[in-house]
Amino acid sequence: xxxxxxxxxxxxxxxxxxxxxxxxxxxxxxxxxxxxxxxxxxxxxxxxxxxxxxxxxxxxxxxxxxxxxxxxxxxxxxxxxxxxxxxxxxxxxxxxxxxxxxxxxxxxxxxxxxxxxxxxxxxxxxxxxxxxxxxxxxxxxxxxxxxxxxxxxxxxxxxxxxxxxxxxxxxxxxxxxxxxxxxxxxxxxxxxxxxxxxxxxxxxxxxxxxxxxxxxxxxxxxxxxxxxxxxxxxxxxxxxxxxxxxxxxxxxxxxxxxxxxxxxxxxxxxxxxxxxxxxxxxxxxxxxxxxxxxxxxxxxxxxxxxxxxxxxxxxxxxxxxxxxxxxxxxxxxxxxxxxxxxxxxxxxxxxxxxxxxxxxxxxxxxxxxxxxxxxxxxxxxxxxxxxxxxxxxxxxxxxxxxxxxxxxxxxxxxxxxxxxxxxxxxxxxxxxxxxxxxxxxxxxxxxxxxxxx
Amino acid sequence: xxxxxxxxxxxxxxxxxxxxxxxxxxxxxxxxxxxxxxxxxxxxxxxxxxxxxxxxxxxxxxxxxxxxxxxxxxxxxxxxxxxxxxxxxxxxxxxxxxxxxxxxxxxxxxxxxxxxxxxxxxxxxxxxxxxxxxxxx
Numbered sequence: 111x112x113x114x115x116x117x118x119x120x121x122x123x124x125x126x127x128x129x130x131x132x133x134x135x136x137x138x139x140x141x142x143x144x145x146x147x148x149x150x151x152x153x154x155x156x157x158x159x160x161x162x163x164x165x166x167x168x169x170x171x172x173x174x175x176x177x178x179x180x181x182x183x184x185x186x187x188x189x190x191x192x193x194x195x196x197x198x199x200x201x202x203x204x205x206x207x208x209x210x211x212x213x214x215x216x217x218x219x220x221x222x223x224x225x226x227x228x229x230x231x232x233x234x235x236x237x238x239x240x241x242x243x244x245x246x247x248x249x250x251x252x253x254x255x256x257x258x259x260x261x262x263x264x265x266x267x268x269x270x271x272x273x274x275x276x277x278x279x280x281x282x283x284x285x286x287x288x289x290x291x292x293x294x295x296x297x298x299x300x301x302x303x304x305x306x307x308x309x310x311x312x313x314x315x316x317x318x319x320x321x322x323x324x325x326x327x328x329x330x331x332x333x334x335x336x337x338x339x340x341x342x343x344x345x346x347x348x349x350x351x352x353x354x355x356x357x358x359x360x361x362x363x364x365x366x367x368x369x370x371x372x373x374x375x376x377x378x379x380x381x382x383x384x385x386x387x388x389x390x391x392x393x394x395x396x397x398x399x400x401x402x403x404x405x406x407x408x409x410x411x412x413x414x415x416x417x418x419x420x421x422x423x424x425x426x427x428x429x430x431x432x433x434x435x436x437x438x439x440x441x442x443x444x445x446x447x448x449x450x451x452x453x454x455x456x457x458x459x460x461x462x463x464x465x466x467x468x469x470x471x472x473x474x475x476x477x478x479x480x481x482x483x484x485x486x487x488x489x490x491x492x493x494x495x496x497x498x499x500x501x502x503x504x505x506x507x508x509x510x511x512x513x514x515x516x517x518x519x520x521x522x523x524x525x526x527x528x529x530x531x532x533x534x535x536x537x538x539x540x541x542x543x544x545x546x547x548x549x550x551x552x553x554x555x556x557x558x559x560x561x562x563x
Numbered sequence: 564x565x566x567x568x569x570x571x572x573x574x575x576x577x578x579x580x581x582x583x584x585x586x587x588x589x590x591x592x593x594x595x596x597x598x599x600x601x602x603x604x605x606x607x608x609x610x611x612x613x614x615x616x617x618x619x620x621x622x623x624x625x626x627x628x629x630x631x632x633x634x635x636x637x638x639x640x641x642x643x644x645x646x647x648x649x650x651x652x653x654x655x656x657x658x659x660x661x662x663x664x665x666x667x668x669x670x671x672x673x674x675x676x677x678x679x680x681x682x683x684x685x686x687x688x689x690x691x692x693x694x695x696x697x698x699x700x
Contacts, residue, residue, distance in 0.1 A: 267596030396582055397604050475590035481699075484592045485628055489564055491591070 116155050117472065118259070121176045121312040121329075122165065126150050128172035131546065133504040135164035135173065140384055141263055141474060145517075146507035149547035157474050159259035160310040161409045162418035163384055175309045175419065178328035183218055186301030186327065188290050191219040192283055195226050195362045196307045196414040198434065199427035200336050205343055207434070212350035213342040214335070219303070222353045223286040225279045226361035231451065233373050235275045235464055236404065248394060248401045249273050253370055255314035256409040257387060258469065262319075265391045266471030273404075274466040276322070277314050278364075279304050281464055283326050285448055292450075301327035305335055307365075307417030308410065320466040332419040358443050359435035365414035366428055371406035380406040382413055477519065487519040494518055499530040507545035564588065566624040570613045570637065575665075578614055581622045582607040585633075588626065594699050602631055602697045605677040609635040609693050612670045615660045616640070617691065630679075633695045641687035649675065 129150045136144040136151060143157035144164060151164070151172070165173040183189040191214045198207055211222040240249050250272045252258055261268050283302045290300050304326050306312050312329045363369040367382035379401055381390045387407050393399040410416030415427035450456040477491075478484040498511035506527040508514040517523035524541060525531055532538035566588075568581040582603045589599045606622075613620050613635055620637030642648050648655075651672045656665060675681050680696035 267600050392583070395600070395603070396579065396586070396607050397600070398579060398607060471596065473590060473593070475587070476593035477591050479593065481592060481594075482628055485564075485626075488588060488591045492564065 118155050118158060119313070119317045120153070120155060120158050120160055120309070121316065122153070122158065122160060122162065122309045123174055123176050124151050124153065125172045125174060128170050130170050130172070132169065133509075134167050134169055136509045137504065138163050138167045139509065140260065140388060142509055142513050144509070145522075146504070146545055148544070156472065157263060159256050159263060160308075160313040161256040161260065161384060162309045165309065165418045175306075175312060175331055177306075177312070177331040177334065178303075180218075180330060180334070182328045183301060183303055187299040188221060188295050188301065189219045190221045190223055190286055190290070190300065190302045192279060192286070192302050192304040192326070193222055193224050194279070194305065194307060194365055194414065195224065195357065195431060196365045196417065196420055196427070197305050197332055197335070198362070199365075199415050199431040200332070200420060200422045201340070201343070201430070203430055203433050203437075205346065206348075206350075207356075208350045208352040209343065209346040209348065210339060211353050212347045213339040216342060217335070217338055221286070221290070223282060223302075224353075224357050224361070225282045225304075226357055226364045227445070228278060228281045228285055229361045229364050229373075230445075230447070231460075232275075232278050232281060235281075235461070236273055236374070238461070239273045239275055240404070246271060249404050250394075251370055251404060251406045252466070253277065253406070254310065254408045254410075255319070256308070256310035257407045258319055259310070259313075260387070260409070261391065262469060262472040263474045264388075265395050266473045267395055268391065269469045269471050271394070272469055274469065276318065276320055276464045276466055277311065279311065279315070279326070280324065281460070283324075284460065284463060287325060288450060288456075289448065303328045303330055305330050305332050307332045307414045307420045309418060310409065319469055322463070322466075332417070333421050336421045356443055356445070357438065358445055359438040361445075362431055362435045362438060366431060367408055367411075367413040368406070369413065371404060374404040376403035377406070378403065382408040382416070383411040384409055477516075491515045491519045494525070497531070498528055501530075503529075505529050505542070505545075564626045566622075566626075568622040568624075570610060570617070570620045570622060570635070572617060572619045573614060575611075575614055578611055579607060581610055581624070585624055585626075585631070589631070592626070598697060598699050601677040602633075605674045605695050605697065606633050606635075608670045608674050608677075609633070609695065611665055612693075613637045615656055615665055620690070629700055630696055630698045633697075634692060635695075636692040637690050639688060639690045641689055641691055642683075642685040643687050645683060645685060 131146045131149040140161060141157045141159055143154045144151050198210060201210055214222055248271050252273045252275050255277060258272055261272060286302060287300050291297060304315060306329050315324050315326050315329050368380040371377040371380040381387055387409055412424040412428055416424040420427060477487040495512055495515040498515060500511050502510040506514045508517055514523055518525060526537045526541040585606060586599060586603045617637030618639050623634045625632045649671050674695060678695040679698050682694040685691040
């Protein structure tokens with residue numbers, strides 16, 4: 111493929127030993143980021159939005175999320191597990207949250223801090239942004255990093271509708287670091303490790319849209335810690351001390367679909383699930399729906415409990431979190447607001463830290479910077495698409511005939527790669543070989559052989 | 564580049580196909596998002612108008628290097644009083660159409676607002692042809 115500047119990086123990787131080039135991921139990718147080359151799935155970094163759909167559908171478990179080495183936590187004296195409520199939702203209600211946290215401590219963490227503890231201030235940040243932009247009618251929540259990237263590449267006209275505020279875990283990480291420093295911890299001794307339910311949040315930590323530095327020392331995959339904790343829970347410590355800062359019922363529902371929208375006056379829509387998000391963004395772009403106020407959007411079905419690293423069924427996890435919320439309500443839990451929130455200087459610093467200066471449009475559609483050239487390419491693409499068979503067989507290594515037509519005009523593929531167009535030539539043989547590698551069998555099969563297969 | 568789409572009376576479920584297709588092409592061409600939006604909003608409104616009021620018709624779209632011309636032509640019934648139809652809030656849409664969230668009387672005014680040139684030829688009993696032009700530069 112032609113050399114281009116790479117502006118997105120990802121933690122989603124393909125294990126080439128496992129990948130069979132079966133095209134399942136390629137056909138399900140919402141941005142057409144995947145092609146088959148050399149018999150394996152290859153991802154275009156500038157098109158991938160970290161939604162995790164490929165990993166969800168891969169029948170060979172060939173797609174994985176690169177996490178940080180767990181032993182990294184040993185580099186710090188204060189080892190904080192930054193836990194999203196989604197993690198708690200993975201466990202049966204019979205286990206109290208303090209038992210789950212006790213297991214995390216046995217694994218080596220010294221402190222536990224819940225991401226949703228800062229929900230109250232996140233709401234303030236959203237409201238502040240919306241008040242500062244009265245000219246905007248529809249605001250899109252910045253909660254799901256995959257939604258932001260999807261808007262950048264497929265719906266660039268909507269980038270200014272996204273609330274320019276960083277993800278909640280960045281706020282929670284800063285607050286717990288401050289709290290520990292208040293208690294006398296040296297900054298360099300505090301390591302905050304975020305437990306992620308998905309690939310998009312890792313990307314948001316490691317390669318943020320804001321281009322600002324993270325204060326998170328590492329990211330650990332949720333399924334990895336789930337397995338460890340679940341094994342330990344059988345003889346868990348029922349007498350464990352509760353953590354210092356407990357969540358309230360509405361905090362614990364925040365990662366679920368609808369958990370965010372309900373906090374905002376006039377918010378009418380909570381959209382979850384990849385296909386639903388795509389359809390709704392399309393409608394917003396066409397002004398075919400009129401959405402006033404905040405639109406919550408989550409790429410995963412049911413919200414973060416549908417994340418690719420969430421082990422348990424999303425509906426079970428949802429029920430569990432709702433059950434815990436009821437328990438928290440019956441306990442009459444309330445929170446004490448972090449005292450530094452009353453300090454205007456501290457708030458100014460936090461607000462600056464949490465701001466995304468710019469969300470750049472990164473259209474994956476634009477064929478060329480020069481309009482006349484793009485026009486020529488678009489015309490050719492239309493002709494090629496008509497010439498192609500339209501069966502979307504993917505034998506060319508592209509997800510559809512339309513995608514192949516685009517690859518051809520961009521110079522990334524040749525007409526020969528379509529087995530319908532060029533069935534018997536050596537050029538076709540070579541092209542198919544370059545896509546499928548050793549999987550192309552040269553053995554002639556005659557009718558007698560097929561009878562014996 | 565030329566595109567043609569058919570419009571079927573009362574088929575709201577299929578509305579938006581023309582605007583989606585045109586939007587995709589304009590994105591490929593790298594047209595400024597604000598101009599894409601204007602174009603798509605106008606085309607969608609015109610398409611909805613024809614679906615809601617007309618006995619069927621067709622859409623012709625021509626894109627060249629500086630502009631897009633969209634012609635929505637239907638086979639009647641035609642608009643008896645065009646001046647009234649251009650007024651915001653004026654609508655002859657049926658209660659059924661209104662129930663679907665359309666028919667607020669904003670269609671033609673919204674098209675006028677979003678296009679650079681708008682020409683409407685209408686004759687009662689014959690049909691209406693709406694010609695919309697958006698310049699990209």
